[in-house]
Amino acid sequence: MENKLLGLHHVTAMTKDAIENYKFFTEILGMRLVKKTVNQDDIYTYHTFFADDVGNAGTDMTFFDFPNQVKGKKGTNSLYRTSFRVPSDAAIEYYKKRFETFNVTHEEITEFNGHKVLRFEDDDEQYYQLISDEDNRGVQAGIPWENGPVPKEYAIYGLGPMVIKVSYYDAFIDMLQNVYDMEVVSKNDTYTILTMGEGGNGAELHVFHDEESEDSKQGYGEIHHVAFRVKDDEALNNWVQRYKEHRVPNSGIIDRFYFKALYARIGHILFEISTDGPGFMTDEPYETLGESLALPPALEHRREDIETRIRPFDTSRK
Structure with a gap:
């Protein structure tokens, strides 16, 4: 059965303020808002998607904006840090200067696993890092935002390695190998690097x-889940069977309109497996992606109710 994981699909985190979060991602990081919609499980809250120029799978960072949520707490047994790919070491240097200009909290440039890395955080104290694709091989990156504020030769164009911390280290690694068919690239007492699909930073x-x-502890400033890519519905259906064979409790397939999803929790960590399509241009043209409140067809009949109860949020690009 074809059930190969192709790489990272998206990362979903929580923010205390969707509007400030939108400004940070578009104006400072230079990622494109490709979809402004609602959380399909809590429809009076926003779900925003930031990605490459066309919203390719493997490039999007998404956010829930829950009203009155408490701040999360950093710690073990968590999705700890999200990475974003940039084309080169020169791009890392460019963003360091950009972060200094915009007073973004950041560390010095370091190196990990042979790649230049720049760690930083936003106003929610969410943890991120940029990772250089210089000399990287593997999963292809996306397309830099054509009309973004960052020069295309430096711009973020995909998701990089997801950083996870766990206390049940060996058992967790075994699950990733045995259930998800991930390959251990290197392992020591401190950390393990695992890969899927064609490998590389994506x-x-x-x-x-x-x-x-x-x-x-979950709350704003923390990551909710990470999703892995599969090619299509057939591959996702095969994962339902695979979870059954490994006795892994799961959500069953859920149609999110822009992709289909399957959720399972391994220890404390929520994993999603998502199809590459249909994608984010199913209901909006390229030119105006993310400018209007997009609702999946199942919620369209509730648009008036949703729009009267959700906070106005102008994302038009004039």
């Missing part, structure tokens, strides 16, 4: 062993 998990920290 298809890696960096799992760190952390028994010292307290467990993280």
Whole structure:
């Protein structure tokens, strides 16, 4: 059965303020808002998607905006840090200067697994890092935002390795190998690098062993889940069978309109497996992606109710 994981699909996190979050991602990071919609499980809250120029799978960072949510707490047994791919070491240097200009909290440039890395955070104290694709091989990146504020030769164009911390280190690695068919690239007592699909920065998990920290707590500034790519509906159906064979409880397939999804929790970590399509241009043209409130057909009859109850949020690009 074809059920190969192709790489990272998207990462979903939580923010205390969708509007400020939108400004940070579009004006400072230079990622395109490709969809402004609602959380399909909590329809009076926003779900925003930032990605490459056309919203390719493997490039999008998404956010839930839950009213009155508390701040999360960093710790172990969590999706700890999201990575974004940039084309080169020169792009890392460019963003460091950009972060200094915009007073973005950041660290010095370091190196991990042979790639230049720049760690930073936003106003929610969400943890991110940029990773250079210089000398990278593997899963192809996306397309830089054509009309974004960052020069295309430097711009973010995809998701990089997801950083995870767990206390049950060996058992978690075994699950990733045995259930998800991920390959261990390197392993020591501190961290393990695993890969899927064609490998490279767009298809890696960096799992760190952390028994010292307290467990993280969900809230704004924390990551909700990470999703992995599969080609199509057939591959996703095969994953339902695979979960059954491995006795992994799961959500069953859920149609999110822009893709189909299957959720399972491994320990504390929520994994989603998502189809590459249909994609984000099913209901909006390229020119105006993300400018209007988009609703899947199942919610369209509730548009008036939703629009009167959700906070106005202008994302038009004049």
